[in-house]
Amino acid sequence: MGDLAIVTTLKPKEGGSTIKCPMLTSSNYIVWGIRMKNVLKVHKVWNIVETESEEEEKNDLAIGLMFQAIPETLVLQVGELNTAKKVWEAIRMRHVGAERVKEARLQTLMFEFDRLSMKDAEKIDDFAGRLSEISSKADVLGEEIEESKLVKKFLKSLPRKKYIHIVASLEQVLDLKTTSFEDIVGRLKVYEERGPKKKRHTKIMGNSCTQILSLHVSTMMNTKETEDGVEGPIEEEAVDVAMEAETHQG
Structure with a gap:
């Protein structure tokens, strides 16, 4: 079974609806990335991640949202980065290798299934x-x-x-x-x-x-x-x- 994903609920800047921040685990990076990108878009700060803008208020909001959606151990590793883009890229680089390993395991498993x-x-x-x-x-x-x-x-x-x-x-x-x-x-x-x-x-x-x-x-x-x-x-x-x-x- 995969790791337990804790969900953090936040309110967007405009409107009364709530948005759930998915918790990143060791096995859900791809899905987490899709959902987290949507959360950042709803809060109007995804462009900050894409462009590495230094607009302080939006950077702080984007970083704050990402910190709500990653484990404490990872927060300690990326906490000193000063832009949302750097934080996003640091998270991605730590999981790309894991995803490749997972894909290789899946290929081996499906080969075993076929035979x-x-x-x-x-x-x-x-x-x-x-x-x-x-x-x-x-x-x-x-x-x-x-x-x-x-x-x-x-x-x-x-x-x-x-x-x-x-x-x-x-x-x-x-x-x-x-x-x-x-x-x-x-x-x-x-x-x-x-x-x-x-x-x-x-x-x-x-x-x-x-x-x-x-x-x-x-x-x-x-x-x-x-x-x-x-x-x-x-x-x-x-x-x-x-x-x-x-x-x-x-």
């Missing part, structure tokens, strides 16, 4: 945990991995021989753009725990089980199958068919 795949003997929970860990680390570094991308990566990274039928079923039954990561992991855990056991005595004939599976799933999308007079969820039917197809093909 990640589930091992044959690995459990669904363990692999989902590895994906979630990368996603959390990326979020801390300022890169949010969209849930739909996480879902597709998860399905694509499963061992093909072991999960090909259930993945094909879920891709046809579910909308992967709106299905949550937790939901898709839960479905695969159910499949993993139940195993490729035969659930019915339906004969699957022909050379291609995959073609028959696709036809059956398409039918289920339009009409729910009934067993003993009770309707069952389409997704559970798809899981059963995937298991059955895998048993016959094996």
Whole structure:
């Protein structure tokens, strides 16, 4: 998790609204810079930072605003500088290096994400945990991995021989753009725990089980199958068919 950002509330020179000064931390410099620039503009002193004007009153106000938005340790480091521009540049230079390190870490992390795949003997929970860990680390570094991308990566990274039928079923039954990561992991855990056991005595004939599976799933999308007079969820039917197809093909 990132450092806690304390927010200081100030009133602009004109008008009764309040402006929040964001507190600079070790991990939020880019966002802090955008917000702080806006605060200085609202107080009509951003031009002082840009031009290094020596207009005393505006310089004092701009410096005062920045001192409200940086940690005490940093105030001690830049407190002797006499213009708002010098203070701004000193803050920037102390964080540019950190931002470059963060970008490098993010690139390494996303490379790891792209190459990640589930091992044959690995459990669904363990692999989902590895994906979630990368996603959390990326979020801390300022890169949010969209849930739909996480879902597709998860399905694509499963061992093909072991999960090909259930993945094909879920891709046809579910909308992967709106299905949550937790939901898709839960479905695969159910499949993993139940195993490729035969659930019915339906004969699957022909050379291609995959073609028959696709036809059956398409039918289920339009009409729910009934067993003993009770309707069952389409997704559970798809899981059963995937298991059955895998048993016959094996």
